[in-house]
Amino acid sequence: MRNSAPLLVLGLLLVAAALAIFALSRGSDYDRSPLGNKGLELWLQAKGIPVVRSDPHIVRASSEISLRILSLPISEGEVAAPTGDGEKGDVGLENWVSNASNQELPTLIIMPKWRASVLTDGIARQSDLVDLSLIQGELSKTDFSNIRLQRGWPGFEEDQVGLSREQLRKISLFHAQTFDRASLPEGCQEILGISSGSLIVRCEGNEYVDLLSDPDLLNNHGLALAENAAFAVSLINHLRVKDETGPVYLDTSGAPLDDVKPKDEGRSYERSASDLKRFFAYPLSVIWGTLILVAAICFWRGAYRFGPPLREASANIEMSKTAAIEATARLLRLSGNDGRMTGQFVLHLLADKAQQFFGPGAGNEAGIERLFQRLARRDQATAKALHSSAQALIDRGHVMTRADLHRNLEIFRKSLGSIDLGSR
Template sequence: MRNAAPAFILVLLLGLAALVFFVLPRGSEYDRSPLGNKGLEVWLQAKGIAVVRSDAHVARSRSDVSLRILPLPISQSEAAAPRAGGESNAGGLEASGLEDWIYEADSYELPTLIIMPKWRGSVSKDGIARQSDLVDLSDLHGELGKIELSDLRLGRHGPGFEDAQSGLAPAQSTRIALYQAQTFVRSSLPGGCKELAGMPSGALIVACDDHPDVYLLSDPDLLNNHGMALADNASFAVSLVTLLRGADETRPIYLDTAGEPLDREKPVDEGKSYERSATDLKRFFAYPLSVIWGTLLVVAAICFWRGAYRFGPPLSDTSGNIELSKTAAIDATARLLRLSGNDGRMAGQFVLHVLADKAQLLFGSGAGNQAGIARLFQRLARQDKAGAQALHAAAEALIERGHVMTRSDLHRNLETFRKMLGSFELGSR
């Protein structure tokens, strides 16, 4: 039980670490997947085009950006593609605020590229693009109906790759390629809508007069991590961004994966107007800080328990009492033998105790018996066999026949025992 607490703490910390790294959602994983847009950001920055991403902690205004790119999010109940912050809704298309995006683009005169979805989130999870992983076209047509483009239809033209020479200007032509190409059906283009770029199978980018600052991209593979590596799609992406925001524009483009409303005016410097209040303290206990505080509390409780718990009161050192009791017993026995006039028996007891004491000195506290005394004589015999035999004979005579010896014989044998024992190096207590 005493050794279980450190192991329990270690298992708890490892479990929390595994929860953070493997269970909790992280938006960066999706952003770097084949369906994400990290490649577009890196490529545009390499070409000298600044890119800013949506951030829940940073407010953006219309005047900060030159072009807004909005991937229309799609999530499925079985494998949702997370949005910024790891949030996703189950089932069908999300309530993405498409109408709000169109309204902002029109009122702010902000060029906005809306990318229609094509793949379910399961593609990012499994790494395999199957026919069953394509988003249902009826869901996409329902979204187009929200912005009064219900006549605009999307089409797909069978499995496999399709490539074509396409340009955003008459004198410009770039080879683009798409897998399972998804395009707008040209015959369904409403009046006032025109095609900016396309393939033989249909239109890729459409703009309408009713919303002059809104551009619809039919296939997300043209700008995602997977599609940017095909043909000259990367060069086409640079040309597209330059056309939509203007060749002389220097403000960054806004890669918006959250779809939060923009501020009409540039935000006031928060460093000058921000005031702290007691409610700010709640942020220190919000997730995931709540997990950290909980872990510290558990560790502190275990440490307190380990420090306060004892297996009874501490034991005092009683070895001195044992020695005193032993000496008192020997003295009492000697006095009784002396009073009874039996000095020989007292001498035998003395010799036996001396031998037992020497055996304990050499072999430990459990050797003060006949077996220990036998081991003592075996050890002495390895030093001096003859001396050990003489010592054994004197000791045996005193122990077994000391009570029948005369006073002179008793004295002589005791002197022999003392001299022979002193000839061996045994140490002392």
């Protein structure tokens, strides 16, 4: 169970990271889908037309925008359309038309066409088209109530269109959705159209509002067809009649715009991988360097002092030997046999010294005798004193008085410490 706890914590962290990534990316899923408008944003920017998106943290003013583009919402879950962040405010065709007229802001309102099932299935079928009666219900709330939508045959419809004869482009639309020219009331004019009907309509009294019948003319899917992408640039430039230097505003929230931008407005920033460099700039670089240096010293000191890790088996053997020695010494002390314990200590110490010089097989009487012969060649007097005291402690330590035991042990200690055990 203890080993499973770290794995459980790691699993929870991975799940939390996955949820965070999903939460951050799902807002742009529609924008990058075939029915989104991320391609339009990138394409316009590549052609030198600035583009901004709606952001709940930024207040936009109509005076700084050259064109506002909105997608008409029908009902939640019914139509595939971008969703904004935060509060929606007054969302709806009637409010957008009123705001555009009051602020004299050119506004392009795009009619819906596809249901949300297209995004999940990945296939555009005739059954995935939005019911025209739903769109007509929204149009009936405004001055565009008499304008009727219609759809062509189930397939691609191509036509040569242009805002002038010098700028004709071939566009292609799948299940083309247009306004019925016969239904256009007096005072409404066609800005753009194909053989089957009108694509963009503008009416008197709402000169700043243009209605686009088919969203495939500007979405990611439509821009990849025929010359739709090239035509989209000329169309956007034509609709930006108020201020050609201002950005195009892709509005996914539908919230009303202010006339003037507040001076003390906060800002939203886009983060990128390059922002990580700030974590290593001065004085943070000094802190990171210090932490790395301290960690390196601690690692080196630990490896140098304790050496490589011992194998588990040898560690257990050393622990068993230590425990056995301590247990034997305790039993001898409890029984009052200090002399016997001292004799065993001396014998084991000499055996360890003999093994140190002559190998593992020298820990016996012959090895100890050989050790004394080696020590005698270096210092005969000291070696003799060491031999006599050691022999006395080993043979008669258990019968010695406490005074004799301490005296012989002191002689043994001093003699052993005064002899050079190095090799010749």
